[in-house]
Structures are given as structure tokens and as C-alpha cells.
Amino acid sequence: MADGLASWNDTPARAAILDFVARVTTDGSPDFVPPAERIAVFDNDGTLWCEKPMPIELVFILLRLAEMAEKDPELREQQPWKAAHEKDYAWLGEVMTKHYHGDDADLKVLLGGVLHAYGGWPVERYITAADAFLRAGHHPTLGRLFRDCGYQPMVELLRVLTDHGFTNYIASGGDRDFMRAITHDIYDIPPERVIGSSNGLRFEEEDGSLVYLSEPDVFDDGPAKPVRIWSRIGRRPILAAGNSNGDAQMLQFAGGEGRPALRLLVLHDDAEREFDYTSGAEALLETARAEGWTVASMRDDWSTVFAEVPAG
Amino acid sequence: MADGLASWNDTPARAAILDFVARVTTDGSPDFVPPAERIAVFDNDGTLWCEKPMPIELVFILLRLAEMAEKDPELREQQPWKAAHEKDYAWLGEVMTKHYHGDDADLKVLLGGVLHAYGGWPVERYITAADAFLRAGHHPTLGRLFRDCGYQPMVELLRVLTDHGFTNYIASGGDRDFMRAITHDIYDIPPERVIGSSNGLRFEEEDGSLVYLSEPDVFDDGPAKPVRIWSRIGRRPILAAGNSNGDAQMLQFAGGEGRPALRLLVLHDDAEREFDYTSGAEALLETARAEGWTVASMRDDWSTVFAEVPAG
Numbered sequence: 351m352a353d354g355l356a357s358w359n360d361t362p363a364r365a366a367i368l369d370f371v372a373r374v375t376t377d378g379s380p381d382f383v384p385p386a387e388r389i390a391v392f393d394n395d396g397t398l399w400c401e402k403p404m405p406i407e408l409v410f411i412l413l414r415l416a417e418m419a420e421k422d423p424e425l426r427e428q429q430p431w432k433a434a435h436e437k438d439y440a441w442l443g444e445v446m447t448k449h450y451h452g453d454d455a456d457l458k459v460l461l462g463g464v465l466h467a468y469g470g471w472p473v474e475r476y477i478t479a480a481d482a483f484l485r486a487g488h489h490p491t492l493g494r495l496f497r498d499c500g501y502q503p504m505v506e507l508l509r510v511l512t513d514h515g516f517t518n519y520i521a522s523g524g525d526r527d528f529m530r531a532i533t534h535d536i537y538d539i540p541p542e543r544v545i546g547s548s549n550g551l552r553f554e555e556e557d558g559s560l561v562y563l564s565e566p567d568v569f570d571d572g573p574a575k576p577v578r579i580w581s582r583i584g585r586r587p588i589l590a591a592g593n594s595n596g597d598a599q600m601l602q603f604a605g606g607e608g609r610p611a612l613r614l615l616v617l618h619d620d621a622e623r624e625f626d627y628t629s630g631a632e633a634l635l636e637t638a639r640a641e642g643w644t645v646a647s648m649r650d651d652w653s654t655v656f657a658e659v660p661a662g
Numbered sequence: 663m664a665d666g667l668a669s670w671n672d673t674p675a676r677a678a679i680l681d682f683v684a685r686v687t688t689d690g691s692p693d694f695v696p697p698a699e700r701i702a703v704f705d706n707d708g709t710l711w712c713e714k715p716m717p718i719e720l721v722f723i724l725l726r727l728a729e730m731a732e733k734d735p736e737l738r739e740q741q742p743w744k745a746a747h748e749k750d751y752a753w754l755g756e757v758m759t760k761h762y763h764g765d766d767a768d769l770k771v772l773l774g775g776v777l778h779a780y781g782g783w784p785v786e787r788y789i790t791a792a793d794a795f796l797r798a799g800h801h802p803t804l805g806r807l808f809r810d811c812g813y814q815p816m817v818e819l820l821r822v823l824t825d826h827g828f829t830n831y832i833a834s835g836g837d838r839d840f841m842r843a844i845t846h847d848i849y850d851i852p853p854e855r856v857i858g859s860s861n862g863l864r865f866e867e868e869d870g871s872l873v874y875l876s877e878p879d880v881f882d883d884g885p886a887k888p889v890r891i892w893s894r895i896g897r898r899p900i901l902a903a904g905n906s907n908g909d910a911q912m913l914q915f916a917g918g919e920g921r922p923a924l925r926l927l928v929l930h931d932d933a934e935r936e937f938d939y940t941s942g943a944e945a946l947l948e949t950a951r952a953e954g955w956t957v958a959s960m961r962d963d964w965s966t967v968f969a970e971v972p973a974g
Contacts, residue, residue, distance in 0.1 A: 530896045539895030553885040573865040584853030
């Protein structure tokens with residue numbers, strides 16, 4: 351099984367994973383879990399692929415806002431269309447800085463624009479656009495396609511789990527239908543196993559289409575994650591992996607009375623190969639240390655971060 | 663394939679099913695659909711099992727309300743606990759009669775009680791109770807266990823679809839977690855493929871449990887069905903089956919631009935072997951006739967309604 355985790359160093363994090371998978375899959379082991387109950391849930395942004403300097407989904411939305419501003423001069427005068435149109439990354443960067451200092455005024459302005467970006471679009475049109483963006487777009491600093499931004503050690507972990515009878519799900523704060531465009535190719539996770547946030551949808555009886563509303567439906571973060579995992583799966587996961595405070599409840603939910611659980615946290619401490627930050631993950635890191643959850647340090651536990659991609 | 667539908671008579675309804683499955687699964691057919699996209703969705707009450715004289719779930723809830731009234735004399739003085747405690751089926755029957763005549767006052771009283779029946783219960787406790795009820799309880803008039811109330815022709819259809827690479831889901835107005843207790847055994851449909859209504863849930867950070875709130879979350883009926891199907895699966899079904907007005911939009915949603923679809927309606931016209939009613943299905947029947955959707959008459963198209971059960 352260790353061969354399947356070739357991008358992991360031989361450290362306690364890898365040992366904890368190998369030990370857990372062996373315990374729950376070995377017939378006769380006191381921790382044996384039948385295959386149907388081997389549910390694993392993974393956050394996406396920052397856990398399976400990178401989320402810096404900004405979430406990949408935000409790049410997609412900003413392109414759409416710029417496109418809207420291009421067609422409508424009035425939009426160019428108001429945020430967030432103005433910043434998207436002028437590629438004003440300073441304003442966008444300030445949004446998150448202010449947020450971390452407790453000022454959410456600009457964040458609300460940004461989210462207001464995000465809600466309107468795809469209002470009235472049928473779901474099929476949105477998925478086609480997300481798919482095209484994800485296949486062709488390049489990460490702004492890593493010099494690789496977005497679709498090659500998945501963490502190789504996590505892709506290996508997903509594969510080892512599948513090979514051992516687990517069923518993997520994504521449970522992320524990211525947009526559900528955006529992720530669905532690419533999760534099968536990168537993670538071998540089909541659309542029906544992607545749980546995420548979404549705007550509302552309306553069924554149009556005139557033509558049988560399903561279109562996005564410009565209003566939120568669910569924000570899949572924090573305590574909403576266990577609720578949504580149960581709603582979708584009807585089982586409690588035995589493995590949960592995340593990287594930020596919004597994943598704490600999902601990790602806590604794993605296991606349950608008398609059942610084993612592996613709770614895995616990806617720590618971004620590798621400025622050289624990826625990014626180095628704990629902002630937004632402070633509380634989760636504290637809980638992980640207090641509870642003895644497994645922390646995977648990108649710098650120390652991963653020999654490879656990204657798969658080598660053929661030049662082309 | 664016809665052998666798999668042994669409880670269906672050799673009529674146009676069966677022919678329509680056989681023709682559709684052949685068209686979408688035959689390589690080179692212009693209507694060929696790849697296995698991953700062969701999604702079939704089924705309503706439950708009245709489509710896969712019987713819903714008369716009252717939905718099976720309502721029997722379960724009334725037992726719980728009676729149990730609550732047993733412990734609390736004050737509840738015995740108010741509806742719907744009073745009717746549940748006194749087994750006052752006349753009051754309960756009047757609720758639906760009044761509803762069909764446009765008077766929902768008592769229905770709101772009943773639903774108010776339903777919302778409180780499991781408030782504060784952890785999901786695992788609820789599923790255990792539903793499971794015990796469904797395994798041991800008897801249908802009030804059909805002389806069989808609830809778990810033997812599935813329609814044999816529909817169980818056969820589910821199996822034929824599975825054998826031909828389809829993935830079957832339930833998309834029902836019934837309570838999601840109630841259905842989950844039994845759908846695997848009756849229909850070979852696991853909990854993650856059950857879409858239904860639900861009360862709200864709250865994650866308790868003290869002990870990591872997930873408990874029901876006494877408030878509704880989603881009511882999975884009418885235009886909500888296509889929305890919820892997309893949210894859960896991320897694909898448009900190519901086969902949809904239902905039996906009441908609340909299934910119309912789900913049937914309309916099946917297929918989509920340039921893709922084949924089978925829309926199947928179960929018609930309850932067999933007072934002898936099951937029940938004879940169209941109340942609540944009038945609009946759907948009209949649409950089915952206008953659009954040429956497939957109608958399965960219980961009386962004419964099904965040679966067997968329920969599987970024979972070993973005496974015991």
C-alpha cells in the first residue's frame with residue numbers, strides 16, 4: 351500500500367494513513383468497517399488543489415464580471431465589476447485583508463457581484479463554460495494549467511482509498527457545479543459525489559430548463575458540512591480531510607460512536623513549492639493538535655507536490 | 663430482456679420500456695447513451711410502493727405522536743396528538759378530504775405535529791426506529807408487511823435497468839431518512855441515492871451528533887424535484903417515473919436537448935389487487951395523454967402487483 355503513496359515521505363503522517371486503511375479494511379480487525387460504510391470526504395480548495403493567490407473559482411467569476419462590464423458601461427462604474435474590468439487586483443486583495451480584520455463591507459459588495467454573474471444561465475451552459483475555463487486556463491503564479499493544480503499526494507491517497515473499497519466524496523465550500531466540471535478528470539470523483547455551495551435554481555416549465563437564480567441557496571462551510579454530508583450520503587464518513595476552520599465540524603463528524611476515524615489536515619508551509627499560510631486555519635490547527643488529528647505538512651510529508659506535466 | 667419483466671403483461675407499456683432500454687443501450691444506435699449518463703429517477707409513494715389508505719410514513723408518525731401523547735396528558739387535548747392517541751381515523755381522513763376541497767386548516771395542524779415528532783432526535787436514532795417499524799409493521803388492509811408493499815413489476819424494472827448499466831435513484835416527496843431505512847432491501851437503492859423531503863438538521867459541536875430540528879428544510883415535490891435531482895446528481899435523468907401531479911416537472915425534466923427520455927406514469931386503477939384512485943394525479947394524467955408519455959395501468963399492464971411472500 352505504501353507504494354501507492356509514492357509522493358509521501360516516510361513520516362508519521364503517511365504511517366497514520368497506512369495504519370488506518372489497514373485497520374478498517376482487514377477482515378477480523380476490531381476496527382473493520384464494511385466497504386459500503388467506507389465513506390471518505392475531502393474539502394477541495396487548499397486540500398485537494400491550491401487556493402492561492404486566490405481560489406481558482408474566483409478567477410473564473412472575475413472573467414465573467416469583466417465580460418459583463420465589457421458589454422455594459424454602467425457596470426464599469428460599480429464594484430466589483432469595476433475591479434474585474436480594470437484588473438484591479440489591489441482592490442480584490444484588500445477585500446480579504448479587510449475581511450480578516452473584521453471589515454466585511456467590501457466582501458459583501460464582491461459577493462453581490464458574484465451572485466449576479468450567472469443569474470438566468472441554464473446549468474448546462476454554466477458547466478460548459480466552467481469546463482472550457484478549467485481545461486485551458488493557467489494558474490497565475492505556478493506556471494501550470496488549473497487542471498494540473500491538484501496535489502499529487504492527495505490524488506494518490508484518493509486512489510489508494512478507492513482501491514481499498516472506499517467511496518470518495520468532495521465536500522467543499524466551493525461552487526458545486528464549478529467543481530463538477532473537472533473532479534472526474536483530476537480526482538476520479540463523478541458529479542454525483544460532489545457536495546458544495548450553490549446559488550438557487552429554478553425549473554422553467556416552458557422549456558424544461560434549470561436556470562440559476564441570483565440568490566444563494568446553500569453555503570457549504572462549517573457546521574453546514576456535516577448536515578450536507580448526511581443529507582447527500584446518509585452515512586457518517588470514517589475519513590475526512592480539510593485545511594481550514596470551515597472544515598473543523600466535518601472532521602469532528604467523522605467516525606461516530608464506536609467507529610474508527612481518520613481526520614487529516616493539510617498544512618500549507620511550503621512557500622518554495624506551493625504557498626505558506628495558516629490564515630483562516632488557526633482554530634483548526636489548534637483543535638488538531640489538541641485532539642491528535644493527523645497533520646500533513648506539505649514541506650515535510652510530501653516529496654512531490656504537483657505531478658510532472660508533459661511540456662506541450 | 664422481456665423475461666426480466668415477468669410481472670408485466672405483453673402490452674404497449676411493456677413494449678415502450680423494452681424499446682427504450684434497447685435504444686439507449688445498443689452501441690451504434692442513434693439514441694445510445696453512455697452508462698454514466700443512464701440515470702433513472704423514481705418517485706416512491708404510489709410509484710414503487712403503495713400509499714393508500716395513507717402513506718406508510720404517516721402510520722409511523724402517528725405511532726410516534728400517540729407515544730408522545732401517552733407521556734404527556736396536555737398533548738392529548740390538542741390535535742393532531744388527540745387523534746393519534748384516540749386512533750381517530752375519521753379526523754385524519756377528513757384532513758385530506760378538506761385539503762382536496764381547498765381547506766388546509768387541519769392539514770397545517772397535522773403538519774405542525776409532524777414537525778415536532780422527531781425534533782431533537784439524532785439521525786441514527788431516527789433511522790433505527792424507522793427500520794424497526796418498517797421491518798415489523800403490517801399494512802392495515804393488504805395483509806402483508808410494509809416491507810412487502812413494493813410493486814413487483816417496478817422492482818423488476820429497477821433490476822432490468824441496473825442490469826443494463828443504469829443507476830437508479832429515488833426522488834420522492836417522502837421523508838428522505840425514513841425511506842433510507844428500507845430502500846436498499848426492497849429496491850437495491852442505497853441511502854446515497856435517496857432524494858426526499860426532510861426537516862432541518864443541526865450539528866451539535868458538544869458531541870458531534872446531528873439532530874433534527876422541528877422545522878422543515880426541503881419539501882421535495884413539484885418544481886423542487888428537478889432542482890433537487892440536479893443538486894444531488896449533476897446530470898439530467900433519461901428515465902423518470904411517477905404517479906401524481908407533484909411528479910410532472912420531474913418527468914418533464916427527463917431527457918433534455920437531443921437526448922432520449924422515457925417518462926412513465928403508474929395509474930392506480932385496480933381496486934381488486936391494490937387501490938383505484940386518480941385524485942391528486944389529474945393534471946399529470948392529462949399531460950401524459952397530451953404528450954404521449956407511457957402510462958402503466960396497474961389493472962391492464964401488470965400480471966402481478968405484489969410478490970408472493972412465504973407465509974411465516
